[in-house]
Each structure stands twice: as structure tokens, then as C-alpha cells.
Amino acid sequence: MIELRGISKTYAKSAVKAVEDLSLTVKDGEIFGFLGPNGAGKTTTIKMLTGVLRPDSGSASVDGIDIAADPLEAKRRIGYVTDNPELFARLKAAEYLNFVGDVYGVDSGTRRARVAEYAGLFGIRDALGGSIGSFSHGMKQKLIVTASLLPDPQNWVLDEPMVGLDPKAAFALKEVMRTRASAGKTVFFSTHVMEVAERLCDRLAIISKGRIVFVGTLAELKSSRGADGSLESLFLELVDDGEGAGA
């Protein structure tokens, strides 16, 4: 379970709040979509949730563990897929997977089984001996997704995971999301792709200018707006409203 309570963040060189008084709860067994336009505060929120950034106020916890109070224990329960796959270009894929496995304390047998499973699923099994620097954007993304699943985390946090993935890998990723949620694990992901959010999410939140403008199911969103349009049209309406209010 993921809980964000009243978190706010202003970057050092900016007068504008990137995230303001944001509260969310993502329950176990739920696929939760985090939607918002560019610069709305999605990545900042995810970075605060994963311990990369410190909130100015408020708190973030996973499975009831406050990430500020006990960061290592909280982080052990998170598998994080960053929005920037340009990592460790000088390492080989297998070295990267071993590094992540070591840090999360995954034993050799489990590690081999999971690498074989997920690397096979995402089509990078034959490239495990290659240098990450030689990988395409999509291959790097697949590697990061595979690494994030090595510790079989209770909470899977993905920042724009579909970017750069081919249709087959994107399908596989959605399947893994569903499987994990069915097994009672939490899936929290940000996306720009409305169709993905519409088909996949149990609940979703829409953020605009650092503030949550909606949290709930798609059905609740439709009924609250009194409209029967697509998520895309509802999203655009909400974001326009948010920007109007913020202006």
C-alpha cells in the first residue's frame, strides 16, 4: 500500500510549488494510474515517494513504513522504473541486474529464475551479455523494468513505463501489471497514454500544476463530470479547469 499525505515540494531555484499538498492512497491489489500534462508534478511526486527527493512538508509511506523515518526498509518494498533509462551505460546488462539483485538481497536461484522469466518476456534475453551503452532506448527501458521486478516488490512504481516500448513489450508489461495486482500487489504508474490508463487502471488520479484535481475510478470521473466521454476528453476538461483555476 502506498500513502502520500499532504506532500509539497518547491525546487530550490523556483518560486513555484512543483507539488502542493498532495494526498493519495493506493491500496494493495490495485493498479493506480497517475495522469497529468508535462510539468504537472508526476515525476516529482514519484521521486518523493521513492525517496529520491525530500518533500518540504507531508509524508510518504509504503506498507505503513514512512520513507523519511526508515528509508531502507521502505525502499526494499518498492520496485522503481525511472523515466530516464540512461543509466550505467558502461555496465553490461547482466552486471546491472546483478547489482540491483545484490542491493535488494535476491539469492542466486531466485535471481536466475526471474532474469530468465522477465528478460525472456521483454525480449532482452539474448542481449544480457551486451553493454547497456549499446542498447536502444526501448531495450534500456526493458532492462530497467526487468531489474525492478527482480526483488518481486510489494509496490511497483513506474514513471512513464510505456515510453520507448514496442507493442509486444508494452502488452507484456500490461499483463505483468495485471498479474501483480491480482496477486495483491500494488502497481502505481504515471502515463500520458489515455488508452492505457482507461483499460488498465482500477483507479486513477489526475494532477495539474502540482495539485490533484481528481482521484477515483473512471466511472466516478464520468459521473462527477456528468459526461460520458472518453478519458481523454475528460482529462482535457479537468486539466483545462485546473489551469484556469491556477491562472
Added chain:
Amino acid sequence: MKAFLSLARLYLQSFYNLPAKKAPGARRDPKAVLKTVGIAALVVFVLGEFGFIFVMLNLGMYEGLAAAGMQGMLILNAVVIATMMTLVVGFMTALSTYYVNDMELQLLSMPIAPRAMFGAKFLSVYASEALFSLFFMGIAMAIFGVKEGPGPLFYLWGVAAALLLPLPPLAAAYIVQIPLMSVARFLKNKRVIVTLGGVLGLVFALGFNVYYQRMMVKLGDPAALAAMVGGADSMVARIGSAYPPAAFAWRAMSEPASGRAVLSMLGLIGSCVALPALALLLLSGAYVRSLVGFNEAHVKKLTRAGADAFIARRIRAGSPFAGLVAREINMMNREPMYLLNGPFVVVLMPAIIGVMLAVQKDAFLSDPDMAGVLAMLGSGQGAAIAGLVGAFMGTSTSIACTALSRDAKALPFIKSLPVSPRAYMLAKLCHALVFAAFGVVVGVGLMAFVLRLGVVDALAAAAAALALSILLNLAALWLDTANPRLSWDNPIAAMKQNPNSVIAILGCMGLLVGAGFLVFKFSMGTGELALWFGALPFAASAALLGPYLRFAERRVSALEP
């Protein structure tokens, strides 16, 4: 023309890390101002250092040449040196900037004429070569000017020559490199050319060191120095007569007020502009074509059975801390720029010292001042020398003082992992100490061999070197933890343009010189050396480690990359 100018400005900013134009009304950041002042001071220091060397060389040369009535050769020497230097440095700069980064691929997709692309690149590399040339020529011109009072035209021709002379060597560099890049596929890789450029740089540094040491030996003997330059068979005389731009420049500056000078300057302009113009005319298209497919990566693929075997063999659990240390070592040693300017220094430095000793050995040993030093070495202080050299080698790798800066891009991801900042920074310290130990073995081992130290002296020296290295590396890591350079586009910036590496190396040199002074002042023997420079720094490191790790915990947690 507009595309050419915009591109040249872009390249200049990118190559030389020039600051972007300030927005109107923007406040000056005191830290940025301090940094600019620091960098300016460093540039002045380095230029002053080299300037001093060349002033002394030119003065010695002038005296020797003037005695034979050949003082005009001083100018020819400067012309030849400027030409040679810009040929070597220009070749390396052209190579290292041939493909700046993937920005070049984007430029290829834009409607920019090949001549504008090549011209902008040429101009941007030329800028640094022109400054080099002005530096070498300027010193010789100043000395000749003060001694001979040649009149304003001498300076005018001199500055013009300094600006023109780098053009043919740079064009020659591209005339070699463009066809090479067009046919040799393996060269079209940024890592390969950075490695190649680095190796060429090292060879050049060693070559320059040989030249410098040979000149320094002759500094006290102006006649010998002048003979090296002014002899009919000297390299300077041969290049001066065979290479038209050098001959034109020398003639123009020898009789600056004559009509012959004007003709020579016209000849100089013609001979210097011809080659770049030809390169621009004939090679621009080939240059642009050679950029296509640059840095293309090919993933090594395994067969299905091979992948199974690979997973069984290579995917295995290890200690998290060992994983962190291994990551540090791999990330540094596999980046050519980091390897060549970091751990490789442990190999390079002894090579430079070896060249120095080989060239200067006789002069070094016959110097009357050395008699006292040699006597001290014989009386047991050789261990101190070996210890201090070992400590310097153990600290010269710049691993610790750039540890966090180099990791700037990975920091957000690292912070998301269940890794404590303590373990993360401790792994960085371990990485630095692995190479510090290597440096200590190389430094102390070589000095022990040269000074013929006994086993006890060598061990005491190694203990002192190791203890000092641990302390200095810890201090350097503390410096980079407190003030890391986290914002950069090119990995070079994290190391070579990082003030921490300069502060660390200068601080280390200052401390070791101070330690050396104390050793000789108090005539410390082997036991005292081991106590004061072994036990004491070791105890200090042990005492500082806890506070450092607590600081690192707070600092890394607070960093927002």
C-alpha cells in the same frame, strides 16, 4: 552564413564550456562568481607556470644567439614551435571534437550546408589553436621586442603570423582524419576516438617532457641552447627553410619595415589560407558523410542456448557492498576519459619521472645542491622521499575528489535503491583506496628501487604512504561530498572541469611538500617517519571516518540532483 555563425557559436560554447548569456536583470550567483574567479586564477596560474618556462627558455636562447649575432633565429624558433605545437594539439583537438556527441546527428538532419558544418567545426577548433600560437609567439616577440626594439610593424606582423600559422596544421589534421573516418569503421566510435586522443595526448605529454627537460639542461648554457636552435642542421633551421609559412613569417618579422616584409606577409597569408580553403572546398561533403552512422552501437546477441548458459553462469548473488565497489570501479575504468585522467596517472606519472631522470640524470647528480640531498638520502631519509612520492601517487588518481560528481546522472536512481548513503560513499572511498594502494606500491616500489632502500625502510615508507593516502583521499572525498559538480552534459566536465580535482591535487602537493620540509628539518629517521606520517595520519583517518560518514548521510540525503 547565418547557419555557419550559429553553429560556430554552438560549438564554441560546447567545446570550451562557455557560460550561457545571462538573462537581462538576472542576479549574479555569488557561488558562480567565486567559481569564475577560481577558474580565472587557475588559468593565470597555469599560463604563468608555462609562461615562466618559455620566458626562461627564450631568454637563454636569446643570449646565446645574440652572442653569435643570430638573435633573429629566436623568432624562427617561436614560429616553428608554434607550428609544431598547433600541429600536435590541433590534431588531438580535431580528433576529440570530430564527433562531439549525438547533437551531431541532429545537425545532420537539418538543412545546413556541408561547408557551413565543416567550417563551423574548423573555426571552433582553430580558436584554441590561435590562442596557443599567440601564447608561444607572444613570449618570443616580447623578449625580442624588449631587447631589440624592432618597431610597431614587427608586432603587427607577429600577431598576424601567430593567427595565421595554426591554419595549415589544422587543415592537415582534417585532411588526414576525414578520409580515415570515412574508411575506418572502427574509428567512428566516440569511445575509440577519446581513447586514441588520450593516448596521443600522453605520447605528446611525454614528448613535450623530453623536449622541456633537454632544454632545461641547457638553460644554464646559452651557447648550447643557441646551437640547438641556430645550427644549420637544427630542426628549427630545417623546418624554417623547408616550410613556406615559417619562412615567410620569419622574413616578414626580420625586416618588418621593408617592402619585402609586405610581400612575405602576402606569401604567408596565401600559404596559410590555401590548405584550409582546399579542405573546405573538397572535404566538406566527405566530412558530413563521415558523421553518418557515427557512434552506431551493435548489441552482442546470444543464442537461445547461449543465453541459458549465460544466465546460469553470470547471474549470481554477491555482497551488496562488493556490488557497490565493483560498480564504482567499472563505471570509472570503462569511461576512457576517466580512466586516462584517473587511475592511469599511476602508470603515466612514473613514466614522466623516468623520462625526467633519464634525460637529466647527469645534470641532476652533478648539481652541487643535490650533494646535500643525496647525503640525507644516504642517512636514512630515503624512506621519507619514497613515502612522500608513494603518498602522492596514491592521491593523484582524482577518484575520491570527483566521486560524487562523476555519479551525478545515476544519483536519482541510486537514491531510490535500498542503499544507505553511508554504504554508497564508503564504496567510493574503498574504490579510491584500492587505487591508492596500487599507487603506493608503484611509487614506493620505484623509489625504493632507485634509492636502493632496505626492506625495513621500504615497509616504513609504504606504511607512511598508505596512511597519508587514506587521509588525503578521505579529505578529497569529503570535499566532493560537500560540493559536488552535479550539473554537466559531458563526463569530462565532472573530472577535468571540476574545481575539486584542482583543489585536491594542489592541496595534496602542498601538504606533502610541508611534510617533506618537516622530515628534513627534524632529520626524521625511519621510526619517526612511520610514527608521524604513518600512525598519526592513520589515527586521524580513523577518527575522521565516523564524522565524515555522518556528514555524507545528511548531505547525500539532502542532494536533489
